[in-house]
Amino acid sequence: MKVAIYNLYWSTYGGGEQVAAAAAEHLLNAGHEVVAFGPEPLDIEMTTKRLGRDLGRCEYQRVTNDNEASEASSTVDVFINCTYLSSAIPRSPRSMYYVHFPGVPLTNRRKVSSTLSTVGHRILSPFASLPGPLEGVRAGFARRIHDVSWAKRYTVVAANSAFTAEWVQRLWGVDADILYPPVEVVTQPSTGGHLVMSLGRFFDRSFGHCKKQDVLLDAWELIEQRSALHDWSVRMIGGADGASRDYVLDLRRRALDLRAEIAVNAPRDLVLSTLGQASIFWHAAGFGEDPSTHPDRFEHFGIAVVEAMSAGLVPIVFGAAGPSEIVRHGVDGYHWSTVDELIELTELVAADSAEWSRLSQSARERAQQFSDAVFGERLQALLK
Structure with missing residues (x-):
């Protein structure tokens, strides 16, 4: 079976690319012929280094946009679309669209614009040619139509969580199967030290999606003021770029007076050593947000959560x-x-070693349900 995996962002090595590369490797290992659709050839060495996937046997075909991907999909048996917010129409016998998140709800103004544009385009569409100004009007109507009919053309639509699947149904009117992303589970259990950890990229709040490390630091400051967990500390690890510089600097300034460490763009070794020392994992994405208007500001899955567990x-x-x-x-x-x-739950777990041991063991067992092996089995089942 020849399978194409379409991703316009292979070289960014992000979460979406991790899923695409994992799918490619599993299908290669199952004996299928796999071709990567994208704007540039795969950097095999970097893909192995950054994503931990060996795609040396993967073929490559240059594809730079959805239209080209749609046309190229007619040459394969299965077309898997892993490109975020793509609307490529599949032409292969079987197809899968992997949804990281389907977008955000339309505003009332956008809904009205789309409805009126649909009516206007329907009125003008019977005419093969129109005078210049009217042709421009017809093209404008077409651009403003919110059309998700392409989603129904896929054999399988797979979402990275039930939360995402719910929004796929709301926004696209399509039922989605759940295919959780593969997580590299840690085999060595933590020693259970007096350390709280958070792991997630530092985003300034102005970008919308924010992991809310500032909220976690607020909580930690209150814990210290209460003189609770006096021999505990917190470490927050995550990547950041220049656009979030002020957000990170503010966190670091506040941390100076606390038993808190803000580790930015830290090496993987620090992540692993912290996972080997900490007892508790904190996560705050979505706090203070309205899921009905901004579902994109929530954690759609949570790879770091599984990794910590x-x-x-x-x-x-x-x-x-x-x-x-x-x-x-x-x-x-x-x-x-x-x-x-x-704060209360953190103090409860920290003070009760038996409770921590019970939850810790259960967390390790639960994490296995999101392993790479489970992802591969589920992927194969969905493609049958």
Whole structure:
């Protein structure tokens, strides 16, 4: 079977590319012929280094946009679209669209514009040719139509979580199967030191999607003021670029007076060593946001949450979207909805070694359900 995997951003080595590369490697290992569709050839060495995937046997075909991808898909048996917000129409016998997130709800103004444009385009579409100004009007109508009919052309639509699948149904009117991203589980359990950890990119709040490390630092400051967990500390690790410089600097200034460390663009070794030392994992993405208007500001899955659980850290996560699916409240971690709850649950777990041990063991077992092996099995089942 010849399978094409379409991704316009292979060279960014992000979460979407991790899924695309994992799918390619699993299909190659299953004996299928795999071709990567993208704007530039795969850098095999860098893909191995950054994503941990060997795609040396993968073929390549240059594709620079959705129209080219649609045309090229007619040459393969299965077309897998892993490009974020793509609207490529598949022409292969079988196809899969992997949804990282389907976008954001239309504003009322945008809904009205789309409806009126649909009517206007329908009126003008019977005419083969129109005078110049009217042709421009017809083209303008076409651009403003919110058309998601292409989504129904895929054999399988797969979402990275039930949260994402719910929004696929709301925004695209399509039922999606769930295919959780593969997570590299940590095999060595944590020693359970007096350390709280968070792991996630530092985004300034102005970008919308923010991991809310400032909220976590607020909570930690209150913990220290209460003289609770006096021999504990917190370490927040994540990447950042210049656009979030002020956000990071503010966190670092505040951390100077606390038992807190802000580790920016830290090497992977520090991540692994922290996973081997910490007892508790904090996560706050989505806190203070409205899911009905800004679902994009929530954690759609939560790879870092699973990674921490695989090391035996007890996750205490904001109880919404992806992390609330991963973590079963009271079984392998806890959900919180207010900063006070976050503090209370953290103090509870830190003070009760038996409770920590119970949750830690359950968290490690739960993490195995999101492993690379499970991803491969589920992928093969969906493509049958």
